[in-house]
Amino acid sequence: MTDEAPREAHGTAPAGGGRLRRRAGRVGYLGIVVLVYVYLLTPLVIVVLASVNAGEFLTFPPEGFSLRWYVSFFESEAFMGSLFFSLRLAFFATIVSTALGVAVALYVVRFAGRWRERLRLFILLPLLLPEILTAIALLFFYYNAEAFFRAMGFDLGSGVFRNSVLGLLIGHVLITLPFVFLGISASLYNFDRSLEEAARSLGASRLTTFRRVTLPIIKPGIIAGALLAFIISFDLFNISLLLKGIGIATLPIQLFDYVRWEFDPTAAAVATVSIVITVIAILITEKLVGLRSLRF
Amino acid sequence: MTELAIRGLSKRFGDVAAVDGFELRIGDHELISLLGPSGCGKTTTLRCIAGFESPTAGRILFDDRDVVGLPPERRNIGMVFQNYALFPHMTVRQNLAFGLEMRGVSKGEIGQRIARVLETVQLGDLGERYPRQLSGGQQQRIALARAMVVEPSILLLDEPLANLDAKLREEMRFFVRSLQKRVGITTVYVTHDQAEAMVISDRIVVMFDGRIHQVGAPDEIYSRPVSREVANFIGLSNFVDGRVLGAGDNGEFRLETQVGTLRCAYSETLAEGREVALIVRPEAIVLSGAAPADSAGSAGNAIAGRVSERYFLGNITGYRIACADGLVLQVQDDPWAGFGVGDEVWCTFDAAHAWIIPD
Numbered sequence: 264m265t266d267e268a269p270r271e272a273h274g275t276a277p278a279g280g281g282r283l284r285r286r287a288g289r290v291g292y293l294g295i296v297v298l299v300y301v302y303l304l305t306p307l308v309i310v311v312l313a314s315v316n317a318g319e320f321l322t323f324p325p326e327g328f329s330l331r332w333y334v335s336f337f338e339s340e341a342f343m344g345s346l347f348f349s350l351r352l353a354f355f356a357t358i359v360s361t362a363l364g365v366a367v368a369l370y371v372v373r374f375a376g377r378w379r380e381r382l383r384l385f386i387l388l389p390l391l392l393p394e395i396l397t398a399i400a401l402l403f404f405y406y407n408a409e410a411f412f413r414a415m416g417f418d419l420g421s422g423v424f425r426n427s428v429l430g431l432l433i434g435h436v437l438i439t440l441p442f443v444f445l446g447i448s449a450s451l452y453n454f455d456r457s458l459e460e461a462a463r464s465l466g467a468s469r470l471t472t473f474r475r476v477t478l479p480i481i482k483p484g485i486i487a488g489a490l491l492a493f494i495i496s497f498d499l500f501n502i503s504l505l506l507k508g509i510g511i512a513t514l515p516i517q518l519f520d521y522v523r524w525e526f527d528p529t530a531a532a533v534a535t536v537s538i539v540i541t542v543i544a545i546l547i548t549e550k551l552v553g554l555r556s557l558r559f
Numbered sequence: 560m561t562e563l564a565i566r567g568l569s570k571r572f573g574d575v576a577a578v579d580g581f582e583l584r585i586g587d588h589e590l591i592s593l594l595g596p597s598g599c600g601k602t603t604t605l606r607c608i609a610g611f612e613s614p615t616a617g618r619i620l621f622d623d624r625d626v627v628g629l630p631p632e633r634r635n636i637g638m639v640f641q642n643y644a645l646f647p648h649m650t651v652r653q654n655l656a657f658g659l660e661m662r663g664v665s666k667g668e669i670g671q672r673i674a675r676v677l678e679t680v681q682l683g684d685l686g687e688r689y690p691r692q693l694s695g696g697q698q699q700r701i702a703l704a705r706a707m708v709v710e711p712s713i714l715l716l717d718e719p720l721a722n723l724d725a726k727l728r729e730e731m732r733f734f735v736r737s738l739q740k741r742v743g744i745t746t747v748y749v750t751h752d753q754a755e756a757m758v759i760s761d762r763i764v765v766m767f768d769g770r771i772h773q774v775g776a777p778d779e780i781y782s783r784p785v786s787r788e789v790a791n792f793i794g795l796s797n798f799v800d801g802r803v804l805g806a807g808d809n810g811e812f813r814l815e816t817q818v819g820t821l822r823c824a825y826s827e828t829l830a831e832g833r834e835v836a837l838i839v840r841p842e843a844i845v846l847s848g849a850a851p852a853d854s855a856g857s858a859g860n861a862i863a864g865r866v867s868e869r870y871f872l873g874n875i876t877g878y879r880i881a882c883a884d885g886l887v888l889q890v891q892d893d894p895w896a897g898f899g900v901g902d903e904v905w906c907t908f909d910a911a912h913a914w915i916i917p918d
Contacts, residue, residue: 457641460609461705463610463632464706466635467661468632479648480648
């Protein structure tokens with residue numbers, strides 16, 4: 264048993280009581296970590312188990328094994344439509360917020376000077392405020408902007424922002440931008456500017472330097488940020504609920520609508536598919552740049 | 560090859576003048592060091608030459624062509640940075656090819672020139688490595704090779720050896736020196752290490768607070784410094800304050816000091832009665848147990864004192880000698896001189912080995 268003593272104790276010959284206390288502390292700490300993981304993972308496990316339930320209702324423990332709820336999910340036009348809509352929306356939100364994120368992070372880190380911290384906070388606001396608040400504010404803004412354009416005599420039809428995919432996309436970009444920004448600005452803060460100067464001294468223009476030196480070096484930050492943006496956009500609920508147009512539904516919204524009226528395990532199958540998509544996104548990132556780059 | 564002329568260069572950051580009225584001509588094949596403490600403006604001067612800073616005033620001429628308006632990439636320079644700045648995502652070969660690709664050199668020639676430069680820096684077999692797989696000294700040599708392979712008009716080095724350990728740093732001094740001589744490229748070398756500047760330079764530019772104090776060959780800077788700052792920054796010095804009594808024979812002056820009349824070589828004219836400082840280096844002083852026979856005569860100076868400290872440095876022995884009127888002289892003598900603390904000694908030095916700084 265003594266070989267389990269903490270390494271720090273080695274050579275200091277502590278009193279038996281102290282060593283015992285340290286051991287107890289370590290076990291207690293480990294226990295808390297395990298509890299946190301159990302707390303986080305149990306719902307996921309239960310959802311996955313419930314999705315293969317052979318019974319008629321969303322119950323746990325499952326009554327036998329069956330994939331029928333997956334079949335019902337893949338056969339449901341509403342669910343498949345919203346799944347592909349969510350994937351497309353997440354894809355475009357990721358593209359836009361990554362492009363914006365690179366530009367914004369470059370400006371804030373490199374050129375903002377004494378405004379840097381204030382700008383940083385400003386960009387991170389959607390992360391700090393409750394999502395529903397951002398959604399309501401955006402909805403208000405859309406309403407007023409459209410009223411303004413109508414007053415100017417433009418015919419906007421059923422609305423440019425409200426009830427439109429554009430409005431939803433802007434909302435998703437707003438929420439995902441802080442994550443992209445954090446990833447990219449972290450890699451820019453650690454960036455050694457003399458690398459760019461070396462490239463310039465060797466005859467590369469600003470643009471070539473950015474393309475051949477800066478971009479490849481901050482790429483892990485960009486990919487990590489883009490991954491987070493995709494996952495978050497794919498899971499976004501509040502803002503989608505307020506900004507979606509009539510007849511548009513993202514997967515989380517469709518799921519919400521479904522469980523209001525039905526209580527069969529299709530919902531669990533949908534949730535499991537979401538989990539799988541998220542895991543795939545993480546695995547792709549691991550393959551491309553390694554999960555280390557997810558540390559901010 | 561290229562001559563570099565800097566005319567009235569000034570660079571201000573807000574209210575601070577980082578560089579003030581810098582004037583210098585650097586000849587073809589010459590290696591010039593900018594030497595000074597941190598914050599003296601030497602790096603800013605280098606960055607102005609490179610084009611990373613734009614001067615507040617002044618002109619920078621590469622062979623009579625003013626480059627002040629040009630961005631760095633159009634100046635045809637080679638630069639080596641303190642942290643090497645090798646591109647971490649490229650192999651050694653790709654690092655070396657970068658500048659050649661920017662100049663549109665053909666693939667075949669790129670290969671040949673890289674092979675040749677790797678040979679020159681004696682790292683022929685490391686082409687496929689990444690920078691992180693190289694030691695500090697190897698990275699440094701690749702950085703040097705990357706700057707030289709493009710055959711720049713001017714080579715700029717910003718404290719290139721500062722990150723190396725002491726032993727390697729001394730080796731690399733000679734390597735850089737012989738490489739520069741072999742290629743014959745006009746070079747500006749920034750350093751705060753006076754020993755490095757001494758070994759490596761044709762001429763040294765000593766800077767303080769953005770201004771040039773002195774420009775000269777290493778031995779000239781060392782033995783004939785123009786100011787106390789220069790004398791203090793380069794090597795150890797003893798200062799003895801005094802007043803000019805008059806000119807003696809063969810370019811000597813007699814000074815009245817707190818330890819009696821001393822004689823000293825000086826090249827300029829000095830008015831009688833002027834307050835000056837005599838400077839004599841510790842190794843120029845010889846200790847002797849007895850008063851020299853002609854202490855009042857010919858070329859010698861002699862100051863009586865008592866050994867207050869003695870320390871052994873291996874190749875030399877250092878002493879601190881307490882003289883009259885609170886004057887303390889630092890002396891370096893050969894390690895076999897057998898004086899101990901408390902001994903009465905005479906510090907003698909030749910007038911030709913001392914110098915005058917007009918304060």
